[in-house]
């Protein structure tokens with residue numbers, strides 16, 4: 001696996017992206033646990049909603065680590081950027 005920081009080019013993980021819809025209105029795990037979140041991220045492979053790295057539980061990153069679904073999109077109003085958790089970069 002090659003990581004070349006700063007080098008432009010399509011992220012190979014974009015192959016994981018599927019046409020998904022959010023499966024819940026909030027972080028699925030936080031809704032179950034009753035824990036708060038700061039911002040929401042949408043898994044672009046399966047549609048799971050998780051919380052961001054500023055949230056106490058960081059469920060979006062946990063989902064990426066356990067499932068291999070490393071590409072997420074911001075679910076915040078007006079934001080449409082995507083993030084790769086494997087490369088820790090915008091894609």
Ligand SMILES: [Zn+2]
Nearest residue numbers: 011013084087
């Ligand atoms: Zn990547």
Ligand SMILES: [Zn+2]
Nearest residue numbers: 027030051059
């Ligand atoms: Zn969460």
Ligand SMILES: [Zn+2]
Nearest residue numbers: 043046048069
């Ligand atoms: Zn997923």
